[in-house]
Amino acid sequence: MATERESGQVQSFGQVSRTVGTVFRYLLMAATMFGIVTLGVLLVYVANDAIQPLTADPGWYLVFFLTLVLPATLVGGYLALRRVSALKLGTMVVGMLVVTLMFSGGVAIVFVDIIPPLVGFSYAVALALPVAAVVVLTKYDRHIGFTARLVSTAALFYLSLFGLPGPVGEALGIPPLLHGVAGVVRSAPFVPLDWIMVTLVVGSVVAVAVGRYAAGIFESTRAGVYAGVAAIAATAAGALAGPFVGIDPVSTAIVTGVALVPTATYAGGAAVVREEDRLGLLFAAVVIGGSLLGAAAVDVLGFAGPQSWVDWQFLTSAHSGTAENAGLYPAIGGSILLMCTVAALSFPLGVGAAVYLEEYAPNNALTRFIDVNISNLAGVPSVVYGLLGLGVFVTYLNRPTGTVLIGGATLALLILPIVIISAREAIRSVPSDMRQASYGMGATRWQTIKNVVLPEAFPGILTGTILALGRAIGETAPLIMIGAPNVLFNLPTDLTSKVSAMPLQVYAWSSLFASEDFYTKAVPAGVVVLLAVLLAMNSIAIVLRNKYESES
Structure with a gap:
């Protein structure tokens, strides 16, 4: 930008050199690449010690090359040449499944070992009732003032969660007069089984998200309701199928509700909305199917995989005095x-x-x-x-x-x-x-x-x-x-x-x-x-x- 002085002369930034700008750009690029490469080398070094990929049998590599690497490379290369957006869709589905599986493990830790299912279910019910009341109140938004809505909403949540007088009364030495909904549910003589309570809690949250997603795609509230019911049913089916594969139903309900149902919903919605990118789901199917097929094949053939320290024992064990038995x-x-x-x-x-x-x-x-x-x-x-x-x-x-x-x-x-x-x-x-x-x-x-x-x-x-x-x-x-x-x-x-x-x-x-x-x-x-x-x-x-x- 140039400025004009009172004398009429134009003051500029001086002579601009395109060569200097080009050199500066490549210097910045080189510095960035150096940092990325250095960090990558460090991560590869750490991952090599943790996973030890060279300890696997050659047959293990051959099996996964034939079932996973080669088909995924062929399909991915074809999509990269024909339609990159389809390849991105398939990669997104695979990445979503991996990430949601990780987070389902965290949710399982919470509901299995930290918070008992009955406690989680009681607080979920105690939160659901005032939320439903707040939804009803919002319908009369013009008839109820903001202050009245704020006070009534806070009172509903407090009474439902803690009762009367609740923690405030305990601090003041006042005996309890009314139990909250959470306390009533926990003291009920008959409660559902653990997997049913977890299915209702996790499945309800997933059903709301799936229902809103389906309603937005099909522009129909009825479609959203059907999709939400199907999400809860799928979560319950996953819980019932757990014992047949040697996993407790609580864990399978969580994995199904947090990982499998959202991933399948996203893939199905993408297939409906993005018709030109549907072929990208083939890449996701090849990667997921190839991984499962390779795992089954190496188990049948008896090929040993990498002797990784990041294994199930490490993820589910506590600290130990020996590194071989230490867990996180x-x-x-x-x-x-x-x-x-x-x-x-x-x-x-x-x-x-x-x-x-x-x-x-x-x-x-x-x-x-x-x-x-x-x-x-x-x-x-x-x-x-x-x-x-x-x-x-x-x-x-x-x-x-x-x-x-x-x-x-x-x-x-x-x-x-x-x-x-x-x-x-x-x-x-x-x-x-x-x-x-x-x-x-x-x-x-x-x-x-x-x-x-x-x-x-x-x-x-x-x-x-x-x-x-x-x-x-x-x-x-x-x-x-x-x-x-x-x-x-x-x-x-x-x-x-x-x-x-x-x-x-x-x-x-x-x-x-x-x-x-x-x-x-x-x-x-x-x-x-x-x-x-x-x-x-x-x-x-x-x-x-x-x-x-x-x-x-």
Whole structure:
């Protein structure tokens, strides 16, 4: 851009050299490639120690080459030449199945070993009733004021979950007068079987998502209802089929509901909507079918696979004094509970602060001071937040050290500035024309925020939150500062239980139990599991971002 002086002379940036710009671009590309290659070499080195691919029989490689690699390469190459979007669809289906299977394992840990099925079912019922009441209240939105709706909604949830007077009455020494719905369900003389309760809880959530997806595709509420009923039926069928394959029905119900049903629904919906890309489902079928066929073939032929340290024993066992018997199971469960606590604390606070700063806060010195400090807090080292959690929660509030609640609150403080910044950017990206159109229709500021701004900004908010949770799950220093134990032999069962986490367990193996066996066996296996979880979380954020960018 050039500017004109008062004398009429034009002042420019000077002479622009295309050669310098080209050299600078390639230098940046070279630096990026160097970083990627270096990181890739490190990950390959760690994965080689954890998986040990060279220990497999040659026949094992030959079988999977014939059943998986060769067919997938041929089909993928054909699709790459004919229609790249079809190949992307098939890859998306495979990736979705892999990621959902990982998350179904986490859900199974929660419902099998952390939260008893009856407890989870009771709280699900206690939440479902007030949600249904709130849906009824929204139909009379014009007849009931905002304050009345807010108070009645809070009262419904409180009474349903805790009864009267609930935790507030217990703190004041008032005896219970009315049990909540959750307590009534748990004290019922007859309760359904565990797999039935898990099927109803998991299947209902999946049925709502599947029903909305099907209703949007077919533009029919009836189709959505049928799809939701089919999702619950499929989850129940998976539970009933579990004992025939040697797996308990609770686990198979969770895997079916969390992984198989959503993947099949997405594939079916894509086949209906994207007719020109249907051929991409062939690639997914070749990859999934080839993997199952190869696994069955090597089992029948007796070919031994890689002697990987990341095996079922490692994922389902607790810590041991020997690297061969050491496992990551309590740390995996602890990380799941920590992330649930962090999300519950940071998401509403972060989004609420972002909405206030962007939509309500005046542009004055105080607001600008807050903006600068939020940006600075996002770059503060994590160990500082660990010291903050130790000082505030443990020393000042006199809470026990190393519990799920204290660890989750400390990590929530760590990612809260990131959530606020990402939510503000998402809200800021909503076009002002949409706000003005809402105001032109007579909507108030709150109605505009609720019905226009937040739905439009929600994908960006969710993406930023997932990426922030990805950072929190890999942190070690804050947990060390608040006194979280390095090693646990049992899963935490509530918010006041001691908790460990995957990065903390890996740190303990590399320091407290430092030996050649742990360095070459347990530590690489733990790193691979942690990286797999991080990649799964980041992949969800990337998919959500790409999906909503393509729709906008």
